[in-house]
Amino acid sequence: MFKYIKNDLPASIVVFFVALPLCLGIALASGAPLFSGLIAGIVGGIIVGALSGSQIGVSGPAAGLAAIVLTAIGTLGGFENFLVAVVLGGLIQILFSILKAGVIAYYFPSSVIKGMLTGIGIIIILKQIPYFFGYDKDPEGDFAFFQIDGENTFTEIFNTISGIISGNFSNGATIIALVAMAILILWNNVLSKKGKIFQLIQGPLVAVVLGIIFFVLTQGNETWGISAEHLVKVPVPESIETLGSLLSFPNFSVIGDAQIWITAFTIALVASLETLLCVEATDKLDPYKRTTPTNKELFAQGIGNTVSGLVGGLPVTQVIVRSSANIQSGGRTKASAIIHGFFLLISVVLIPRLLNMIPLSVLAAILFIVGYKLAKPKLFKTMYNLGWKQFIPFVVTVLGIVFTDLLVGIGLGLGVGIVVILIKSYQNSHFLHIEDKSNGAHKIKMTLAEEVTFFNKGAILKELDSLPENSQLELDVRNTRYLDNDIIEILEDFSEKAANKNIDIKLISERGVVENPDSYIQFFKLDKNQNPPSDDNTD
Template identity: 60%
Template sequence: MISFKELKSDLPAGIVVFLVAVPLCLGIAMASGAPLFSGIIAGIVGGIVVTLISGSQLGVSGPAAGLAVIVLHAIQDLGSFEVFLSAVVLAGVIQLVLGFLKAGSIGYYFPTSVIKGMLAGIGVIIILKQIPHAFGYDENFQGNMHFLEPQGGTTFSEIFKAINYITPAAVIISVLSLFILVFWDQVLSKKSRIFQLIQGPLVVVLLGIALNVVFQNFFPHLALRDNHLVTLPVADSLGGFFNQFTTPDFSRILSYEVIFMAGTLAVVASLETLLCLEATDKLDPYKRISPANRELKAQGVGNIVSGLIGGLPLTQVIVRSSANIQSGGKTKLSAFIHGVLILAFVIAIPNILNMIPLASLAAILLMVGYKLAKPDLFKSMYRNGMMQFLPFIITIIAIVFTDLLTGIGIGMAVAIFFILKNSYQVSHFMRKEKTMEGTVKYHMVLAEEVTFLNKGNILQTLRKVPEGAELEIDYTKSAVVDHDVKELIEDFKETAHTKNIKLTIHEIQKEDMKLESSL
C-alpha cells in the first residue's frame, strides 16, 4: 500500500534515486550484452510493480550488476535474447514458489558482521569504481561491481589508467559537485528546511548540465563528448518507443538449458535480494523489519512482468536503496516515484536525461560510497572484538577483490569458523575444589547444547584429570547432548578405574524430561 503522508521526504529522495538509477540500468544492460532499453524496462518494473507488492519500505529494485555476467553468458548459450526472456519469466515463477514455501527465512541466518561488511565493501567498491568516471574516463559501464574488468584489467588498473585520460571538464564538474554535496549535507541542510526538500544531488545534476552547456557554447575544447554523458535510447515516435519492448520466445521453455538457466537466475537473484533486504533494514533509521517471503513473491512477479515485456532480471539492489535512505526517503513511495519518473522521462523527454554528465553522477555515488564505509563503522566493529571484526573486514576485502556474492561467501565462511570455534570452547565448565579428606574433586557441568563439535574439547579436559581424583560429570541442565559426547563419557567411565578416578555421572531422568515437555 502506497502512502502519501511522507511525500515531502519521499519525492526528493525518489528524484535522487531516479537520477542514480538511469545510468546504472543502462550500464548493466550494456555489460549483459542485452539491448540498452531492457535495463530501463527492468528499472521501471522494479520501481513500480515490485514496489507495489513488496513489504520493504526503503528497498529499491532493478537490474543488478551481480547478474550481468550470468545474463551475458545465458544470452550467448541460449542463442537469442528472446529465448533468454523465457528463462527470466520462468525464474520469476520459481521465485514466486519460493516465496510461498517461505524460503525467505534464509536471509535471517547471515551474521550481522557479514551484512555490515557487505555494506562497507559495497561502499569501498563504489568509491573505487567511480574514481575513473570522476576523472572523465568512462570506458567501463556504470554499476560494475567486479574486480576483474570486462575489457581486461582490474579495478585498480582502471584507476591508474584513468589518470592518463583525464578530461578537464569532468574533473571540474566532479570536484564542484563533491564540494556542493558536502556543503549541502553538512551546512545548508541544517540551516533551513528548503535545503532538505531540495536535495543536493538534484542541484549537482542541474549544475553539471549547465556547466557543459557553457563549455559547448563558450569553451568548445572543454565540452564533454557523448561518451561522457548518459546515453538513453531515443525513439523517433510513440510507435518507435513501443517497438523497443520485446516479447519472449517460449518455444524452448521446457528445454534443459532454459530450465537450468531459470533456476540459476532464481537462486542467485533471490539470494542477492535477501542479502540486500537485510542490509537495507540495517540502514533503515526506523529499524523496520521487511517480510522476506513477501519480498520473494514481489521479486517473482517483477521478473515475470520484466521477462514478458523485454526487461532484464531484477533484484533488490543496495546501491539504489542506500541512495534512497541517504536522501531522506521514509516509505516505499520514494521507490515508486523513481519508477514513475523513469517511465515518464523515457517517454516524454529522454533527450534531457542524455545531457547529464557521468561525472555528476560519479560525485553522487562517491558520497553514497563514503556514507556506507564511514571510518566510524570500522572503529565500532573493531571495538566489538575479533570475532566480529575479522568476518567484517575479510568480507570487505573479499568483495573488493572478487565480487559481491563471492565476497559474502568468503565472509560467511570466516564467520562460521568463529561460530564453530566458540562452540568448541564453551562446551562445558570445570570447577576444582579440595575435599575434607584432602583429595581433589572436579565438577564438570556440560553446556545447554553439546554436539559432536565439542568432543575434542571435552576429551582434552577429561585427559587432564589427575590420578586419584574425584570427578562429577553433570548434564542435568543440558537440553541436548549429542550421542558422540555420551559415548565419549561412557568410554571414559570404563577406563576411569585404571587411573583410580572416582567418577559420578548425573543425567537428566526421563521422568523429568516428560514433566518439562508437559509444562
C-alpha cells in the same frame, strides 16, 4: 502511502539519478540491449515497489546478475530466448514465496550484513574514481573486481592516476565533478539545516542541473568541453510511435529446452538470495527499524521478474545501492521507489536527449557520498571493539566483495562465521574448574553447557584424557537440556579409563548425585531430555 510525500519526492529524484546510469551500465555489462536495463528499472520501481512489503527498498537490474545474464544470452541462442528464462525465474520466485523460503534471510549474521554494506560502499567509491575524472569508458554496471575489458578495479585506478599525471583526462568532467562534490557536502552538512527549501530541493538535483548547464556552455570548447563518451547514454526513439521498436519479447517456442529451465532456476535462486540479503541490510539501515516481510518480498520480486521478462527487461532484485541512496536522502515510504520508476518511464519517453547531457562525473560525485555513508571508517573501529568473533567475518566479507563479487564475498563471510560458531561451540561445551589441589589430590568439576553436540567431542575428550590419576571428577549436567549420543559414548569409554587411572566420578543431575555410574547410556535414558523423573523412579 503519500503521507510523507515531502520526504519521498526529493528522495525519489536522487534514486532516479543513481538508478539511470546503473540501469544502462548493467545492461551493457550483461551484453543485453540498453533499453532492457531501463525496462527493468521501471518495473522494479513501479510494480515491485507497489507490491513489496519494504518501505525503503528499491528494486531494479542488479550488477550481481550481469555475469549470469551475459553467459545465458550466448548459451541460450539470443536475448529473446533468454527472456523466457527470466519469466520462468519469476514464476519460480513466486513458488519460493508460497513455500515460505524467505526465512533464510534471518540466518545471516549481523557482521556479514554489515560487511556487505561496507564492501559495497568501498566498491562504489573505487569504481567511480575513473568516472570522476572523465577517464574510464567502461560501463557503470561493471561492479565485479575483474572487468569485462581485462582490467580490474585497481588497475583502472592506477590507469586513472597515470592519466592525471600525464594530463590525459577530461578537464571539464573533473571540474564539474569537484563542483558537484562541493555542492553535495555543503547541502548535506550546512544548507539542509538552514531551511525547508533546502530539504525539498536536494543537493543531487542541483548538482545534476549545474552539470547539464556546464555541458551546454562548454560544448565545443577543447579545454573544458565534455565529450559524448563521458555523458549518460539513453536510447533515443525517433518518436513515441517508434518507442515499441525498442522492446523485445520472449520466444516461448524454446520453453521445452532443459537449459532454459536451468537458467531460470539459477536466476530465481541468485536473485532471491541477493534480494533477501539486501532486505536484511536495508532493514538495518532503516532509521525507523521497520521489518520487511521476506516472503511477501519474494512474491513481489517474482511478479516483477515475470513482467520484466514479458516486456523485454533484465532480471530485477532489490538493490542496496539504490536502497541506501533512498534511505540517506530521507525516503520514508515505498512512494519514493514507485515515483522513481515513473521518473524513469517519463524521462525515457519525453526527455531522453536532456538526460544525455548529464556528465557521468556528476553522477560519480553523487555515488561517492552514497559509498562513504555506507563505509564510514568509524564502523571498522566499532566492529573491532565488538571482538574478533564479529570483526573477522566482517573484514572477510568486505575483502571478499571488493576483490571478487557480492555473492562470493558474502559466501566467504558466512563461511568464516560458521567456523567461528564451531570454534565457540568447541570452547563452550563445558566449563572445567579445578577446585582443590591439596596433598596432590585434584578435585575437578566439569559443568556441561545447555546443549552439547558432536561438535564438542574433541574438546571434551581432550579434557577428560588430560585428567591426572588419583583425582576426583564431578560432572554436572543439571543445566544440560540436550546431550548428543556421541558425548554419552565418550563418557562410556572414559569410565573404563577412569577405573584404570583411579579417577572417581560423581555425576550430578537434577535427580541427584550418582557415584561412578555403571552405564551413562542407561542413566541418560532414564533422564531423557534432562527432565527429572518422579520420586517413584529415582532408583
